[in-house]
């Protein structure tokens with residue numbers, strides 16, 4: 001997945017050398033420099049660790065009854081967010097942290113080595129700040145999603161003011177990103193614009209939940225604000241696709257150089273669980289838009305962190321090649337989080353590709369090639385995972 005090598009480059013009989021947390025060398029196994037410790041992959045496929053750029057993992061409670069009702073024909077309506085909010089508010093810090101750690105461990109066991117997660121089940125100043133603080137102790141990137149749902153009994157305009165003012169100030173020390181659920185039944189275009197403006201002015205990177213349940217302003221706003229990602233993208237007009245493609249004009253997808261635009265993040269597990277049309281990833285790629293695949297793990301619309309499942313679905317149902325799906329689940333996610341190159345001010349290295357200088361985040365499959373992820377869907381193919389050079393799954 002190193003763009004410098006060609007986006008679908010596969011090296012055969014290769015070796016990768018780690019130096020602490022970084023990748024130090026890649027090349028033919030026969031030429032590998034000596035190392036203190038050796039692992040023989042035995043001809044199995046090694047991939048970058050998954051970069052899951054969209055999850056909602058700070059929550060308590062169970063919504064399996066809502067899921068069953070949906071499978072019996074009830075449409076998904078965002079109202080279930082209130083159910084999770086009530087359970088989350090009632091949980092103590094210890095339990096909320098323990099549940100988050102368990103979900104992170106589950107994701108890591110499935111090959112995810114970089115995880116973004118959002119607030120959004122607190123929905124008042126104190127609870128949103130608590131969710132952000134807890135998330136910041138566990139995951140790599142934290143996103144403020146106070147604008148997830150207007151709590152029952154609140155005035156939408158007053159609640160938007162709260163999000164843009166005291167709530168933003170309270171979460172600010174813990175988050176890198178801000179997001180807004182711009183959708184009928186959640187936040188209007190104008191309210192979303194206010195949230196994005198306030199969060200941008202506070203120095204946060206921007207992301208948008210858009211065009212999930214119907215056509216709308218989400219993609220348009222994401223492009224207008226230069227958001228790093230617009231997520232869901234199920235209902236796209238031609239003008240939405242064109243607007244997204246326009247953000248990638250100064251980007252060279254082959255070399256990974258230039259100015260990245262707004263990533264279209266597709267969430268196939270959510271689309272299946274809510275019986276929405278699968279996001280048009282093929283159409284987006286053909287138009288020149290960089291696409292990410294993410295799990296959207298959350299208790300309402302997508303209770304899975306399996307990126308293997310997302311990759312298999314993208315290949316089997318969304319007309320992506322194996323190479324395109326792998327790129328979207330690794331490099332695409334890194335682009336959506338602007339973690340695809342360089343080292344940030346906290347010393348965090350780039351992820352999403354196996355490249356010299358990047359963080360040593362890789363996974364080994366119990367298979368000779370990555371095609372097996374779609375060829376043998378649902379099989380336990382993750383054999384070993386290294387995160388920042390540490391073996392986290394044997």
Ligand code: NIG
Nearest residue numbers: 080081181209296298300301
């Ligand atoms: O990304 N769309 C909004 N937020 C979540 C669902 C949240 C829920 O229903 O609990 C999503 O699908």
